[in-house]
Amino acid sequence: MLSVENLNKSFKSDGGEVHAVRDVNFRAGDGEMVAIVGASGSGKSTLLSLLGLLDAPDDGSIEMNGTQLAHLDAQGRTRYRSRQVGFVFQSFNLIPNLSAKENVKLALEFADWPKEDRDARAEAMLAMVGLGGEKGNRRPSKLSGGEQQRVAIARAFAAQPQLILADEPTGSLDRATGQKIVELLRNAASTLKTTVLVVTHDEKVAQQADRRLEIEDGVLTEIA
Amino acid sequence: MNALRRGARNAFRNAMRSVGVVVILGVAIALSISMLIARGAVDAKISAVRSSTGNTITVSPAGFFAGQGGGTPLTTAQVTGLLSVPNVTAVQASLSERLSSTQTNLTSPTLAGSLGQRFGGFAGGASGSAGSLSVPIRVTGTNSPGTSLVGGANGGGTEKLTAGVAFSATSHADVAIVGADLATKNDLKVGSTFRAWGATITVVGIYDAGSTFANAGVLMPLATVQRLASAANQVTGATVTVNSLGNVSGAVSAITKKLGTAADVTSTQATVQSQLAPLNSVKTISTYTLIGAVVGAAVILLLSMLMIVRERRREIGVLKALGATNRSVASQFVAESTTFTVLGALVGGLVGVLISSPLTSALVSASGGASPTGFVRSGGGFTGAGTGFTPPAGAGGALGFRGFRGISNTLSQLHTSASWSTLAFALLAALVIAAFGSTVASATVTRVRPAEVLRSE
């Protein structure tokens, strides 16, 4: 269970102050998939970076299963990222000189997953996203965009995180492929009991979520 | 796969750049290693040359060399006066004379030969045919037979008394120590007599100096030769001994000042100093090249790592977003720069050891005087004096011969070798270079904010 209260973040730039996230409040349950929609520059990515502890909020609270995360130090944030959060990016962001399997094992390594189990775990995760067998040994450049995003999803879920943060996961894919990726996220969320937050511009993608939230100039509202 | 292995693997991500970086590092390391080896070789050479330097000074009448040239003999007073020069501990004076066939009943064991005829200068048969040439007998008058006997005042080698005794330094007696070959040729034994300048000389000893030339000479008391050869107070050469090596150049100037234009004053040390100058400049060049190569390698690695870190800024952010610690990401880059350095060191080490030998000899000969040919004149002058060629008995000096030969030998044997300390230093330098490149990379890694990954997608 993710619970966010009165979350605020602003940036100082040459043109003055940008209040990217304003008094955001929401909750998301385990296994729930929540879509976040909004115009460009509305603060979607900023919100994800706060929830993923990539950045610290100015004030507010982020609670994960009763644990306060907003005030962790750098070491605590790193630990939380490695074990409790998984990221899926628009541009996949796989490490180019590592094979699909090695990319998945990277997340397991950072999460201190038992060494002897990493290989099997990585293979199981790749099988879950439909990339069993030989494709696991390929480098990202030898995989299609959809396949690369599958590897990224396997990597994000590998260390059994509580929360998956996906920023425009279908943005670089054609409609049909994107559709399959969203289904994959949807299924993984419910079977693994993981909370999935998906930022998207695509109405069709948003409609597949359990709930939809809209953000406008940093202000978050629930769409009925 | 841990961060270190990932880093080592990353070193090969861009094959072209990796080869470039490794080659440049290799060249720099090769240069440093060969400069180190060159320095070591030159150092060894310098100390070898230094240790072959004696603490003696040779004084000869101006313009007189190798028994040739003009010049007015020095006087006994001038030479003994040198004892008052500060730091001078002994003065050995000698007078070189020749006995023509009309002045002695001795026959030289040496044949005139073509060299003898060319250089001429024999008494008797001056206008006669080649057949009537006879080689004169060399007589060296000395006031310190002890020194002559070990120093080879008589033109090289070390005289060893094989029979009889030496005469005393102040002797006025009509006595002589004769060379082994001369003794054999003339059937001389201890107690035998021969005729010289009308006087009857008694043989008190026989020496062997190991060379045909030296063994054809006669050593007699200085005073006796001065009297018999009507050369009262005349001296053709002196060897001045100074109490320590450090005082030699001071004594040379003092003696030069005292004798003025009458004498040529030389010490092997002065000669050695002028030979050492180019070696010292090679040493300086190699020191600067060494520093330059190490600094250059460090800068190249640093810039390459900066370029790589910048290029992988996004990837660094991704690793951090996945939960990698700063330390883990930094160690990955440290491993990468260390891989470059190790490969560079392997390439450089191999090339460095291979090129150091030709490079060292090129550097040494390019710097002129230190090449062995610089010594041919002196060395050849003495060794070539086989027949009918009179060397400077006292003038060229005992030390002259030994010193020159020593230097030319050691110079021609200028060795290059990679010692363990050289390798240890190279390893240390490589580590410093790697550490330098790594530190900069790590510093940049730490500054990358993971939130950047979500921006500008």
Ligand SMILES: Nc1ncnc2c1ncn2[C@@H]1O[C@H](COP(=O)(O)OP(=O)(O)OP(=O)(O)O)[C@@H](O)[C@H]1O
């Ligand atoms: N590090 C930063 N420094 C300064 N301003 C920032 C920073 N990060 C975000 N902003 C600003 O905050 C606002 C929200 O940006 P954010 O990236 O969250 O938008 P977004 O909704 O993800 O847009 P897009 O759909 O284009 O990705 C923008 O005005 C942006 O310029």
Ligand SMILES: [Mg+2]
């Ligand atoms: Mg965004």
